[in-house]
Amino acid sequence: MTASDSGPTATEVNLVLASVVASERLRIVSTLIRYCGDWDLSEDCFQDAVARALAVWPTRGVPDNPGAWLTTVSKNRVIDALRRASTELTTFRRYAVETEIDGSADGNSEGSPMGERSLTADGAPDDDRLRLIFTCCHPALAMDARVALTLRTVIGLSVQETAHVFLVSEQTMQKRLVRARxxxxxxxxxxxxxxxxxxxxxxxxxLAVLYLLFTEGYSSGSGAELVRAPLVEEAIRLTRLVAAMMHGSEQLPEVLGLLALELFQHSRADARIDTAGDLIILEEQDRQLWNKGAISEGMGVLASAEAERLRHGGAVGSDQLQAQIAAHHATAPTAAATDFSRIADLYARLARIAPSPVIDLNRAIAVAFAEGPDTGLKLLDTLDGGRHLAEYHLLHAARADLLRRSGRFADALPHYVRALELAPSDPERRFLQRRIAEMRRSH
Amino acid sequence: MEYLLFIVSDPAAPPYVPEEDNIEEWVADLESRGVARGGNRLRPVSDATTVTVRDGKTILTDGPFTETKEWIAGFDLIDVENLDEAIEIAAKHPMARFGRVEVRPVWPFE
Structure with a gap:
């Protein structure tokens, strides 16, 4: 390929294209899906348009409005494909694509820019990207299908990358996606x-799907790496986008609550793993390594969540409460100075609106830090009866930890061993092995 | 879009409470929406006959085609906008509380 003297280099084209794809892909694909109703076709045609850009831009130059260029080429591909298929249904769809997209093609063809919100007759935010997200997360789809669709269609991971997140084969993932669509x-x-x-x-x-994406990136199931940064950052980016699109909605406080929670958790990314890739628990982390920018942004987001909630007069939701808990941890100068009795209260409120054995466990741990290990151990005993947590490694790790703190090393040992048997990730297993060695040395 | 709602018994569901059975209200809601396309309850499985033809021979079996503790107690065909509306209607059926409702999209022949 020969570029003219004044033409862009391949590197320049790649850079521009990568940035346009990152900012415009979701908008273009979601709009194509609305008009043609065919998810695969919409994605394939967008990919074709990207390939076309790679072939054409180095010689003809990057168009003035690369996003509009990609929209037009993708749309034409869809129309061509529907024309070739040419059944009654596809003719109807092609007509819809031609008229609807052409009708809005002057100037900014991809709908309203960020910051300007339009609402549907129902008062719901009118944005194709949001339509796509809500459809991918429809509760009639199985949870793993929702997450897979969101990764593939909303975030734009390849089938191979999506399969990698779930630790399944590409073929299995392809089947799951086909079935969901x-x-x-x-x-x-x-x-x-x-x-x-x-x-x-x-x-x-x-929000449950977004948080699952986030935690999936954070403690990747049985994977060896503890943090998959790109996935975590994608989850945060998508939560931000949803927050921007739901501006003015009564649901905004919860979206902001989740965003704040993600920011607080992600602020510790550099502190929670040592150079050997091992897990460092919150208490022992070097707080200098926490990302101050992310924490202060989280505090700001949490404050807007509360202001929005008061404006609408709704009750505090579970994502907001979890963010408030995370805020106490994130702003405590030292582990010892953390306000654990306030945190225990917040867990109690959380348990009332979203009961879960894991929340009860976290409350028991907070109580133990506020009032001493023995009180915490008594609370853990009441949880055991439920048996929901018998296979949950963190219950056993919590019990072992409280016994260790009260100096009962011999009693702690078997609980660390049980936690080790159940722990899902390598770094967690290594952490527990270190504790087990300490217990054996100490008694 | 048409959906068939299978009204299914569920031995694990809370016991049936006649006073909480608001089926008339449900039927009235369906009528007022104009989405009802027919439905009824079904006699119990003890009254079922299963018909099989093998090698040209008709074989009759007393009872349902499969022995299970859950059985179809009724059905309703509805014609609604989309799955969300079908789910909303299914969720209001009293048997969603005392049993379960399976929502199946009708697959018309082209």
Whole structure:
């Protein structure tokens, strides 16, 4: 390929294209899906347009509005494909694509820019990207299908990358995605932002998927690496986007709550692993390594969440409460100076609105730090009865830890051993092995 | 879009409370939406007959085609906007509380 003297270099084209794809892919694909109703076709045509840009831009130069260029080429590919198929249904769809997209093609063809919100007749935010996100997270789809669709279609990971997140083969992931898309089409899952009556529960559903993406990146199941930074950052970016798109909605406080929670947790990314890749618990982390910028942004986001909540007069939701807990940890000057009795209260409130054995466990740990290990151990005994947590490594690790803190090393040992048997990641296993060695040396 | 709602018994569900059975209200809601396309309850599985033809021979079996503790107690065909509306209607059916409702999209022949 020969570029003219004044033409851009391949590197320049790659850089521009990568940045346009990052900022425009979701908008273009989600709009194509709305008009043609075919997810695969929309994604393939966008990929074709990107390939075309790679071939054409080095010689003809980068267009003035690269996003509009990609939109037009993707759209034309969709129209061509529908014309070739040429059944009654595809003719109808092609007509829809031609008229609807052309109708909005002057100037900014991809809908309203960030910051300007339009609402549907229902009062729901009117944005194709949000339609796509809500559809991917529809509760009639299995949870792993929701996460897979979000990774593939919303975030834009390849099938191979998506398979890697789930630790399954590419073929298995491809089948899962095909099945999920078939259900969306054949079971009549609507491509929309849910109407006001459904919006609260469906928003919680979207936030659950976003948080799962975030935690998946944070403590990747059985994987060897403890933090998959790109996935964590994608999850935060997507949460920010949802927050921007849901501006003015009564659900915004919860979205902001989740964003703050993610920022606080991510602020510790550099401090929670040592140079050998081993886990460092919160208490022993070097707080100088915490990302101050992320923490102060988190505090700001949490404050806006509260202001928004007061404006709408709603109750404090679970994501906001979890963010408040994380804020106490993030702003404590030392582990010892952490306000654990306040944290225990917040866990108690959380348990009332979103009961879960894991929350009860966390409350027991906070109580132990506030009032001493023995009180905490008594609380843990009451949890054991439920048996929900018998296979949960952190219950056993918590019990072992409280016994260790009260100097009962011999009693702690078997609980560390049990936690080790159940621990899902290599760094957690190494941490527990170190504790086991300490216990053996100490008694 | 048409959906068939299978009204299914569930031995693990909370016991049936006649006073909390608001099926008339449910039917009235369906009628007022104009989405009802027919439905009924079904006689118990003890009244079922299963028909099989093998090698040209018709074989009759007393009872349902499969022995299970869950059985179809009724059905409703509805014609609604999308799955969300079908789910909303299914969730209001009293048997969603005392049993379960399976929502199946109708797959028309082209």
């Amino acid at each position: 078939s259900k969306i089409r054949d079971a009549g899952i609507p491509y929309r932002v849910p109407p006001a009556g459904l919006l609260p529960e469906r928003t919680s559903g979207v």
